[in-house]
Amino acid sequence: MSRVHELPGGACFSLRLAAGQTLRMTSSSPDTNVTMQVFAADRLDRLNVPDTMKAQMSGCITAPMVLMSDRGCALLSVVESTLPAHDCLGGMSHDRHVDAFGLTSYARDRNGWRRSSYALLTLELAKHGLGEADLHAPVNWFSHVPVEEGSARLGAVRQGSAGERVTLRADLDVLVVLSTAIHPLADGPATGGVTLEVGVHDGPDPSAPWREESARSLEMSAWARAAVPA
């Protein structure tokens, strides 16, 4: 059985994945940006972007990297991506970034009002008993911020086209929280949606044989799974 959800632009959603399940995300627009937070089942262990980058020697997220937690566990593996790189340096949009393109409100704009990832994610986290302290450095899927040669300066954000696809496999039971608000470096207020499909991973694992570090992080997840009675 598969679950499918059409998440519109400028919105927020959360879903749980069991270990072994996949989340396929397909962008519906060139403006799609998906800012993601990931928690392990205890809601305390969570995505750690610096550890993910340094263990796999990369300043962006590519297939077949694993997304690692504070406790070294692989939370999600990138089993497939039509884009070569996704941003993990840019952080999330704040009200200031969204308001720079003009103020909106529910009273005037109804559900076309524009909100930031910070605002949307904080609300969605509250539904799970989490709050501002649980916000962490995100991955921005379908967006990429290049680092300029020599200067280590961040370039302008680049986004994909409609129909780009990323497939993630849960390596532990996880809570995934996603916002489709603008990337903080976006040059306009337009947002795009994403189709979310939950399935089961049944192909070969591209992450374990990729790097020793990726394999050991998957091993840490196996230890964490074993610690939870079935």
Add this chain to the structure above:
Amino acid sequence: MTIALQPSLDLVVGAGDGALVRIPAGRTLRIVDLHGNQAVDTLFYDAEDIGHRYSAFDTIREQRSVYLTTGSRLLSNRLEELAVITDDTCGRHDTIGGACSQESNVVRYGWHTRHQHACRQAFLKYGAAAGIGQRELGPNINFFMNVPVDSHGGLHFDDGLSGPGKHVDVTATRDLLALVSNCPQLNNPCNGWDPTSVRLRGDW
């Protein structure tokens, strides 16, 4: 929990040890790399509200620069300025490489490193007095650490650019807590393979 201001601050932090110090608004904390090539993992919190804390990726994005140096504004998770780097004889500092932990050591170097001392241990130990725990630990600054990022998206941990006696000055915009771990990492060149002591000096 309130952490009291020490009337004056001049503290040598040994290799692998840590500290939690209060910096009054407008005052400057100087961190001195006494022996050279020593990473000093540091987090800043609003002294009145630990939910208001340093945010590495907001800091680099708003300034479009991966490295920190003189003039860098250290921003919070609410995009407010917590502090400014007002002097830097090292040249640049990392804020995307994170802090070592026992678990990330396993991932990077193997199970034999699981019980080696790590920065996250020092953060948890010294943070506890202010109520700073696992949830409050985010990406930190690594003063004196050199992590070049190339245009192909690669990340490298290189020998430090620092040397004996180099320092960095951090001037607080508001009352701050600085949570410091003097990095005990032995498995890469971030401490020149030999962790050494650093000095924390306040100008008050």
